[in-house]
Amino acid sequence: MGGLKKGAWTPEEDLRLVTYIHKYGHGNWRNLPKYAGLARCGKSCRLRWINYLRPGLKRGNISKEEEEMIIRLHGLLGNKWSKIAACLPGRTDNEIKNVWNSHLKKRFKSKGSKPSCKKPKKVSNSSKSVCDQGNTSSENSKMVLIDFEECLMLKEQDPEYTNTSSTASSQTDSNPKISSPSFSCSKKFDEENKFWIELEECLTLPDLFDISEFDFKISSSSLENELELC
């Protein structure tokens, strides 16, 4: 790959890239640099466009609300930066990753909790975990996001899944924070097959509600009916 430039982009390169994309779009990133007269690889052009030059990007500080959102989503999705970014208009996956790694992660370290959640895991016969780590926000957030596709996939993989009752799982017994074994949630669908669920207000939550203490399971044969924390 001799002759390909690396490192920081110059204003001239930015201008070339923006001008080209505005004129012709980016049909093929691999060929784009050649046609745009850039000594960069296609990947580099794509990254520059997505993370910096694309219209509609919010530059500057992440707001408190955005921060809270990142924390919640990270608790549920783990290091799925692109998925998290999809929920934050104008923010890029790279930006969110940087924000997380530079300040938010430290905040969790100092609190002594584990912020990340890699993959859904099976915890017991009677329940499936959508996420094994959760909301560690300092506020009593009661909104959580469930990846509907992931739920569906898990359900399909495990025939026992739909046979679960609403009784408490063994994990609940070891949870000192909450005595009630389960409660239901109302749901709110949004785009991309995810839906928000809002925990019922009737439940008395501990001051520092931590979803990581719970698993989600589907309590009826229909995914659309009800989810439970257990």
Add this chain to the structure above:
DNA sequence: AAACTGTTCAACCGCCTTGCC
């Protein structure tokens, strides 16, 4: 003022996924 240390963030790297032939 200089040296050192810590932080931020743009960019790169390599792996994985997807779509096409």
Add this chain to the structure above:
DNA sequence: TGGCAAGGCGGTTGAACAGTT
């Protein structure tokens, strides 16, 4: 159905900047 190309993603790096001694 397998192979290949391209795009997408997450982890990592390193330069620039800020703060501290």
